[in-house]
Amino acid sequence: MILDASTFPEGHVVRARVCVAGSGPAGMTLARALALRRIDVLLLEAGGPEPDDASQQLYAGRVEGDPYFELDLARLRCFGGTSGHWAGYCRPLDAHDFLPRADPPRPGWPIGRADLDPFLAAAAEILEIPDRFADRPVGSDLLRTVFHVSPPVRFGEKYRAFCAEDPHLRLCLRSAVVNLVPGAGGIRALEVVTEAGDGAQRRWQVEADDFVLALGGIENSRLLLWANATHGQALIPPAALGRYWMEHPTFSVAEAVVWRDPDGLFVNDQAFFALSPAALERSGGLNLSFDIDVMAYPDQTRALIADLMCAAPALGQAVMDAFGKNLVCGARVHAQCEQLPDAANRVALGEARDRLGLPRVVLHWRKSAADRAGVTRAVMALAEGFAAAGIGRLRLLDWVLDDRRPIPVDRVMASWHHMGGTRMGNSPADSVVDAQLRVHGLGNLHLAGSSVFPSGGYANPTLTIVQLSLRLADHLATRLAR
Amino acid sequence: MAEAAGPTRRRLLAGLAAAGLVARIALPRLFRIRRRWVLDRADR
Numbered sequence A: 001m002i003l004d005a006s007t008f009p010e011g012h013v014v015r016a017r018v019c020v021a022g023s024g025p026a027g028m029t030l031a032r033a034l035a036l037r038r039i040d041v042l043l044l045e046a047g048g049p050e051p052d053d054a055s056q057q058l059y060a061g062r063v064e065g066d067p068y069f070e071l072d073l074a075r076l077r078c079f080g081g082t083s084g085h086w087a088g089y090c091r092p093l094d095a096h097d098f099l100p101r102a103d104p105p106r107p108g109w110p111i112g113r114a115d116l117d118p119f120l121a122a123a124a125e126i127l128e129i130p131d132r133f134a135d136r137p138v139g140s141d142l143l144r145t146v147f148h149v150s151p152p153v154r155f156g157e158k159y160r161a162f163c164a165e166d167p168h169l170r171l172c173l174r175s176a177v178v179n180l181v182p183g184a185g186g187i188r189a190l191e192v193v194t195e196a197g198d199g200a201q202r203r204w205q206v207e208a209d210d211f212v213l214a215l216g217g218i219e220n221s222r223l224l225l226w227a228n229a230t231h232g233q234a235l236i237p238p239a240a241l242g243r244y245w246m247e248h249p250t251f252s253v254a255e256a257v258v259w260r261d262p263d264g265l266f267v268n269d270q271a272f273f274a275l276s277p278a279a280l281e282r283s284g285g286l287n288l289s290f291d292i293d294v295m296a297y298p299d300q301t302r303a304l305i306a307d308l309m310c311a312a313p314a315l316g317q318a319v320m321d322a323f324g325k326n327l328v329c330g331a332r333v334h335a336q337c338e339q340l341p342d343a344a345n346r347v348a349l350g351e352a353r354d355r356l357g358l359p360r361v362v363l364h365w366r367k368s369a370a371d372r373a374g375v376t377r378a379v380m381a382l383a384e385g386f387a388a389a390g391i392g393r394l395r396l397l398d399w400v401l402d403d404r405r406p407i408p409v410d411r412v413m414a415s416w417h418h419m420g421g422t423r424m425g426n427s428p429a430d431s432v433v434d435a436q437l438r439v440h441g442l443g444n445l446h447l448a449g450s451s452v453f454p455s456g457g458y459a460n461p462t463l464t465i466v467q468l469s470l471r472l473a474d475h476l477a478t479r480l481a482r
Numbered sequence B: 001m002a003e004a005a006g007p008t009r010r011r012l013l014a015g016l017a018a019a020g021l022v023a024r025i026a027l028p029r030l031f032r033i034r035r036r037w038v039l040d041r042a043d044r
Helices: A025-036 A053-059 A081-085 A113-127 A155-165 A219-231 A277-282 A298-311 A313-324 A369-389 A462-481 B007-036
Strands: A013-021 A041-044 A061-065 A136-138 A142-144 A169-172 A175-183 A186-195 A201-213 A250-259 A270-275 A288-294 A328-337 A346-353 A359-365 A392-396 A445-447
Touching (some): A013 A169, A025 A041, A025 A081, A025 A169, A025 A462, A081 A155, A142 A369, A175 A201, A175 A219, A201 A219, A219 A346, A250 A288, A250 A369, A270 A369, A277 A369, A298 A328, A298 A392, A298 B007, A313 A328, A328 A392
Parallel strands (some): A013 A041, A041 A169, A061 A359, A201 A445
Antiparallel strands (some): A136 A142, A142 A270, A175 A186, A186 A201, A250 A328, A250 A392, A270 A288, A346 A359
8 A cells, every 4th residue: 555645744653563664675575475464564765656856866965085976876765675676696605704804894794595595596586687696617717607688677657556456565655764763772663754745744743553664775774873963873783883994995907818518608798706715715705706798800819919919929819810710719817806894994974864854875986905905815716727727728817917006997886785784783883773683672673674684695685685684584574474 | 439349349239239129118118018918828
């Protein structure tokens, strides 16, 4: 059922068993899973049914540090959330992504891959992808990895009819959570503002047994920081709040000559590789995905092979001969990288306010020297693995070979993946939520989405987000049944 | 007026110039190219 919140009188109170704020992959998955269990859910979406400029404007913010995307372009504030413009790449985190590491330092997750595996099939069904990821060893140090590509599922389109018709779910669009109302041992209510078409604002509240914020990898931190600023620092554990924010930096790292193998190395002229767990351990543990894309034009490959002939004349001549028989291709190698969690990378509140009265976001984000060193080591491991396995040879870009050289601006960016800020852990001293995604110290406030990731691996986060929401639905259903 | 170089001296100077070019430009370039490629020992 869709409620028109713009008709609510000022100060109106809506009551629900569970209130979920945010209708992106995290919130929609959770709300639907609860409704399917006949649990009364109120789903709040800050934006309208489709993206619009007035709504996106509320996501504008400032980035300090490395170049990054405009914050109002990097996510969508509308029904279905950022699934409205995602590319669809899916892969679960690897088992070792959940483990702690001493050097470079990384906390473990309080859960392991085995805790999320039971939700893989259901998550894959939601995202309309196969649920098997059959990575293939290549030599001793490499894996040819599998990503599945969702159509991509737009959660707003896919579940619009469900939200309109399901008797256990109520949806309010254009209803932004602007603060928390504390109660005894938890949250008593959420303060909500609904903007009517004429710009008039209605302030109302939601009371519920349980609340889940699924506002996104930046907005979860923003709202909780604002709650602490208005209610005192004790409400949400402040030590890690907003901090340890991560992306998946992407780099152009190399070019390659690659033998076109008969058993399908490339799919649509693209192949993905990662280091095997043993090679990953030797290279320092930063997990990376290498995306090998076949060069579009033969002249590019010919020039690359001519260069190889200078370095290794006999090999170069053999490769040139093979290229003439279409047995070899040139390729570009890009890396999508795990970023080390760093307390200095954080979501903060700026001085400027948006029209709902919330402080604008200031995102502090930099890639560290340790991030770069991890990339360099992993690229070397990939190059040596390629040569050892006889797949091809890599020509490294100059910035990879010389860490004093700045990375050219056209060789580096990020993946639109927002992780951390409210990370999961066992202690409020260094995390915000516990293993069940419950905010430490608050009995009935949970968080969903990639803001809870303590580390990000390299896998695109949406599949993990959906798995976590399905797991949270199980947990909440069990709680409510008591 | 400088004394004109004989044929032997000219060849010597040309050889030195060529060697200089090789040392200053060609060899570093070749080393850079070789450094960029990650090769198997048997490739060289």
